[in-house]
Amino acid sequence: MQNNPTWILVVALALFDAEGRLFLQQRPTGKHHGGMWEFPGGKVEASEKPANALVREIAEELALAIDPVQLEQAFFAEEGSDPAVVLNLYTSRQQVGVPQSLEGQAWGWFTLAEAVGLPLAPMDRKLLSRFDR
Numbered sequence: 039m040q041n042n043p044t045w046i047l048v049v050a051l052a053l054f055d056a057e058g059r060l061f062l063q064q065r066p067t068g069k070h071h072g073g074m075w076e077f078p079g080g081k082v083e084a085s086e087k088p089a090n091a092l093v094r095e096i097a098e099e100l101a102l103a104i105d106p107v108q109l110e111q112a113f114f115a116e117e118g119s120d121p122a123v124v125l126n127l128y129t130s131r132q133q134v135g136v137p138q139s140l141e142g143q144a145w146g147w148f149t150l151a152e153a154v155g156l157p158l159a160p161m162d163r164k165l166l167s168r169f170d171r
């Protein structure tokens with residue numbers, strides 16, 4: 039990617055458990071949208087394919103081994119400028135163990151009704167609204 043990109047690509051995961059609850063985590067205070075809840079994920083590096091970046095981010099944040107074969111492309115959102123942030127959301131129903139909070143973030147499993155009641159980062163709220171309740 040260029041030194042001053044006009045847009046950046048972020049990948050995120052809507053991970054559902056066996057009861058259909060959704061995994062969300064809280065952004066650390068002091069960061070952009072600090073304290074707000076989000077789908078786990080992060081920025082795609084220049085040398086990476088998006089799905090590989092997602093697997094890396096989930097391992098780094100939660101010590102979970104996400105199987106790329108079980109990822110489905112879902113929705114995207116775009117926000118801002120200089121740079122614009124493009125967020126690609128994937129879904130997975132892979133049954134994972136208990137996530138570990140490797141970055142100290144709060145997390146939980148939420149029904150969709152519970153999730154909409156959380157203070158969500160703006161694009162995460164937009165994306166969440168795409169799921170049927």
Ligand SMILES: Nc1nc2c([nH]c(=O)n2[C@H]2C[C@H](O)[C@@H](COP(=O)(O)OP(=O)(O)OP(=O)(O)O)O2)c(=O)[nH]1
Pocket residue numbers: 048050069070071076077079080081117118123125159160161162
């Ligand atoms: N999930 C989410 N990310 C957003 C939104 N709006 C927005 O600018 N972002 C940005 C914040 C971050 O730059 C990026 C998400 O990547 P990340 O989770 O790796 O960000 P970060 O703050 O931990 O990393 P960094 O900037 O410290 O390198 O997307 C939003 O509504 N939801």
